[in-house]
Amino acid sequence: MRFQVLGDVTLVLDGRPASLSSRRQERLLALLVCAQGRVVAAETLIDAMWGEQLGPRAGKNLQVLVHRLRKTLDDPERIRHDRSGYALSAQTAEVDAWHFADLAERARRALDREDLETAAVLQREALALWRGRAFAGLDDVAPLAEAAERLEQDRRRVLIERIDVDLVMGRHAEVIPELVSLVAEDPLVESAAARLMVAMHRSGQRTEALETYRRTRAVLAEELGLEPGPQLRALEAAILRGDSQIGLDLHMRAEPAERKTAATAPDPVPFLLPAGVGDLTGRDDELRRLAAILRDRPATTPAICAISGMPGVGKTALAVQSAHELRDDFPDGQLYVNLRGAGAEPVEPSHALSRFLRALGVEGRAIPDSLDERAEVFRARLSGRRVLVLLDDAADEAQVEPLIPPENGCAVMITSRSALTALPGTRRLVLGVLTSTAAVGLLGTITGRAELTSDGADGTTAGQLAELCGRLPLALRIAGARLAARPHWTVDRLVSRLVAEHDRLDELTHGALSVRASLALGYSGLTEPGRTLFRRLGLVETPDFAGWVAAALLDAEPRDAEDVLEGLMEAQLIEYAGLDGIGEPRYRIHDLVRLHARERGEADEPPASVRAALTRLTGAYLALAEQAHRRQYGGDYTVLHGEGLRWDCGAVASQRLLADSAAWLRSERLGLVAAVDQAARVELSETCWDLAMTAITLFEAQGHFDDWRNTSETALAVVRRAGDSRGEAAMRYSLGTLDLFRQRYTAARPHFDAALPLFEAVNDQHGQALTLRNAALIERVEGRAGTALRRYRRALRMLREVGDRHAEAHVLGSIAQIHIEHGRADATPLLETALDVYHDLGDLRGAAQILNRMGALHLRQGRTEQAKAAYRQVSAASQAIGDRIGEAYGLLGVGEAELLAGELDPAADHLDAALALAEGLGETFIAARARLAAGRLAAERGEHEPARSMLDRAISEFAEIGLPVWHERAVDARRSLDTTLCPPLPY
Incomplete structure (x- = not known):
């Protein structure tokens, strides 16, 4: 049996690869290999495998995983167990990583006794064990990633030692290909370039050796701003002289005299540091906070502050300015390096350490090759000194950890698009965009124009320019620079050029400054799923969005999509926007970032992929809205559905999102409206009208009548273009129902008159019944009770045939209302039946509507206490589900009952509350009824002028919405006031 981890994790049984049955088995075996036969604590394994995801189940899961791995190995003794954990039992030669370490150590001992031939054989044998990067594919497990990096350093050390042996033994030509690869992998390592120059020169390739020097010098100058060290310069000079005896101190050992000189030199x-920013604006609070953090040094460790924020927000400018202001606090120096973490090729920590060590006085040939050794020298150089280290544009914690000084005399500032939350002992400063005042101030500072100051003559234009730049410092600097370079341009001219979204990123470019380039750098550093999601987030048209939106855009499991989303957050391309009404995290994307996402989508995303993503997004809204409606209504009741594609985010996510379906609808109102518009733009007619109709569940209860009308009219236009008769009928029904809610009965009638024959033409019985039901309401309120009853009864038969129990109960309540209004005795059984249906369906809102009618029946019969009880139930149920219209009806009913009972003071309070709520919702009918009751209450008190004012307003409102029955009641009350009579309220 052999265990191979120097490449993919592989198990070899009887000379043939054997399959590990799961990814977790690979991780477990790899973690045990890392321990080199020592016991690994169960807690350590659990943390590496699952983190905190499993909770109390973690121990049992680990036992099961170990059991399965033992079965795979077919040798239970291979994995030992004691009280603390598990260990792998294997011989050194059975595990390639252990065998490699053993061979490397034996080679080192051979070198110590100057047995070069044996050392070279052992080194070649050790290097031959490698098949790729250690633990390949398991970089997501932190201990394995760290172990892989250590092994890689060991491999490079052994390789260099073997090359040195070959050079000493005269095998110059044989090592050139390997040295070329080493230099290509790491062009800033001067020792590799020096070895290549020696090998080439000794092989007669003098020109190639000099070219190697020139390339290395150019790279050092470009990347680090440095000249080659003395060793490389001496080699070049020797080759130019034609020195045939050119050699190389392969192990970089300094002579004793040199060490003495270095020790005594200061x-x-x-x-x-780069130059400071003279016009830094709006960051005074951040500068004070940075100074406080860096001066307040911990007892034993350096002060560390990580500054994070989106691209272009001014992280580097702030950090550099702060570093300049703190120079006196760090008299032993200020180190700076641009780590280029946002790009595709971040600077290696070893290269940054080489730059720092040179700046600290370490000679080039004295700089060790390995990262660990360089970090040790760096820490030794800074020991006892007060130095400020500025690490600009860091990629992640692993990149900066070797660059942290050792003691509390030093301090570190790190700028990064990532928050670097895993870096110990770090305090954090998250940088946002500027305030409006600071943004305008920065424009004024850059341009010197009076109209671009916070108190200038044209503050409106200045503010508009700042907002078009998203108050992002980089964008503001570009806009200001363009105006400064074009004194003949007015501010209005630049504003007009920035208004068009498709041109804005083109306009926000000036010389080397470019918002697009800054954003593109972050985009290039994303994973492929991250780039895909970023592009598709440009399709989102709401100010913020929930995580499930990302799942739909990626066609992925919500949990996987959330991981990708978090990657975009770490790259500062999106930001956390807080929790919504159901406790879900929401995210937002800066306007300029959104424009870049759209650009990348247009450039990199095939049109078919864009349409598919939009289809899933709108389909996800439809699926969730549909489920929310079912939860509130007890099923697919009082709603019609089309054949649009749904996208299901999964049972677990749906249950979490819709635990409070009304709250989800409220949280996603803007998303639902945007989804209807997007479905319309790509001609998804079935999805469009289905979404518009299903969203009525929200619009009706919350009084979002503008949204209701806009979405229905948008969908109506789409279905007409598509020739979809059923969709057209549904949207005419929806618009008619909206006019009913707004008490615009004259406007509602044509919609129902158009919808009914369309439904009949496609034989949609459900649509016909719903249309008849609502058309009957117009007949009832306009005083044609007989016609209304005939339509209600016809609708009732059809609703029972299609099984719409909710609409059936609604019709029963409406028939009962006619009986109540005409003093008939048979209303009670109808109301009780309807109430039972709503209770069976779990529909609080429907039950509240029936209770409202029961309250009216009690008032008609003079039972004020029973009426108040019913209306209070209406208010409680409506508040519980967020139905503000129902709440207004409840308040009105309680006030009317108290008025009838002679309880004038509490009646006045309830009527005032009902009137205020109705006016806020635009509910004219409730407001008019509240004024009618309030006018009667004022008359009871003898307050005739307020009573006349209230009653006159009620008369006008009832006439305006076309309710002759209620208009007549208000007129009667007004006549009674003039004759000092106050007849009972008409119920």
Whole structure:
């Protein structure tokens, strides 16, 4: 049996690869290999495998996983167990990583006794064990990623030692290909370039050796701003002289005299900071906070502050300015390096350490090859000194950890698009966009124009320019620079050029400054799923969005999509926007970032992929809205559905999102409206009208009548273009129902008159019944009770045939209302039946509507206490489900009952509350009824002028919405006031 981890994790049984049955088995075996036969604590394994995801189930899951791995190995003794954990039992030669370490150590001992031939054989044998990067594919497990990096450093060390042996033994030509690869992998490592120059020169390739020097010098100058070290310069000079005896101190050992000189020479005081920003604006609070953090040094560790924020927000400018202001606090120097973490090729920590060590006075040939050794020298150089280290544009914690000084005399500022939350002992400063005042102030500072100051003559235009730049410092600097370079341009001219979204990123470019380039750098550093999601987020048209939206855009499991979303957050391309009404995290994307996402989508995303993503997004809204409606209504009742594609985010996510379906609808109102518009733009007619109708569940209860009308009219236009008769009928029904809610009965009638024959033409019995039901309401309120009853009864038969129990109960309540209004005795059984249906369906809103009618029946019969009880139930149920219209009806009913009972003071309070709520919702009918009751109450008190005012307003409103029955009641009350009579309220 052999265990191979120097490449893919592989198990070899009887000379043939054997399959590990799961990814988790690979991780477990790899973690045990890392321990080199020592016991690994169960807690350590659990943390590496699952983190905190499993909770109390973690121990049992680990036992099951170990059991399965033992079965795979077919040798239970291979994995030992004691009280604390598990260990792998294997011989050194059975595990390639252990065998490699053993061979490397034996080779080192051979070198110590100057047995070069044996050392070379052992080194070649050790390197031959490698098949790729150690633990390949398991980089997501932190201990394995760290172990892989250590092994890689060991491999490179052994390779260099073997090359050195070959050079000493005269095998110059044989090592050139390997050295070429090493230099290509890491062009800033001067020792590799030096070895290549020696090998080439000794092989007669003098020109190639000099070219290697020139390339290395160019890279060092470009990347680090440095010249080659003394060793490389000496090699070049020797090759130019034609020195045939050119050699190389392969192990970089300094002579004793040189060490003495270095020890007695004063340490240099490095100053590597870029120039400060003279016009930094709006960051005074952040500068004070940075100074406080860096001066308040912990007892034993350096002060560390990580500054994070989106691209272009001014992280580097802030950090550099702060570093300049703190120079006196760090008299031993200021180190700076741009780590280029946002790009595709971040600077290696070893290269940054080489730059720092040179600045601290370490000679090039004394700089070790390995990262660990360089970090040790760096820490030794800074020990006892007060140095400020500025690490600009860091990629992640692993990149900066080797660059952290050792003691509390030093301090570190790190700028990064990532929050670097896993870096110990770090305090954090999250940088946002500027305030409006600061943004305008920065424009004024850059341009010097009076109209671009916070108190200038044209503050409106200045503010508009700042907002078009998203108050992003980089964009503001570009806009300001363009105006400064074009004194003949007015501010209005630049504003007009920025207004068009498709041109805005083109306009926000000036010289080397470019918002697009800054954003593109972050985009290039994303994973492929991250880039895909970023592009598709440009399709989202709401100010913020929930995580399930990302799942739909990616066609992925919500949990997987959330991981990708978090990657975009770490890259500062999106930001956390808080929790919504159901406790779900929401995210937002800056306007300029959204424009870049759309650009990338247009450039990189095939049109078919864009349409598919939009189809899933609108389909996800439809699926969730449909489920929310079912939860509130007890089923697919009082709603019609089309054949649009649904996208299901999964049972677990749906249950979490819709635990409070009304709250989800409220949270996603803007998303639902945007989804209807997007479905319309891509001609998804079935999805469009289905979404518009299903969203009525929200619009009706919350009084979002503008949204209701806009979505229905948008969908109506789409279905007409598509020739969809059923969809057209549904949207005419929807618009007619909206006019009913707004008490615009004259406007509602044509919609129902158009919808009914369309439904009949496609034989949609459900649509016909719903249309008849609502058309009957117009007949009832306009005083044609007989016609209304005939339509209600016809609708009732059809609703029972299609099984719409909710609409059936609604019709029963409406028939009962006619009986109540005409003093008939048979209303009670109808109301009780309807109430039972709503209770069976779990529909609080429908039950509240029936209770409202029961309250009216009690008032008609003079039972004020029973009426108040019913209306209070209406208010409670409506508040529980967020139905503000129902709440207004409840308040009105309680006030009317108290008025009838002579309880004038509490009646006045309830009527005032009902009137205020109705006016806020635009509910004219409730407001008019409240004024009618309030006018009667004022008359009871003898307050005739307020009573006349209230009653006159009620008369006008009832006439305006076309309710002759209620208009007549208000007129009667007004006549009674003039004759000092106050007849009972007409119920």
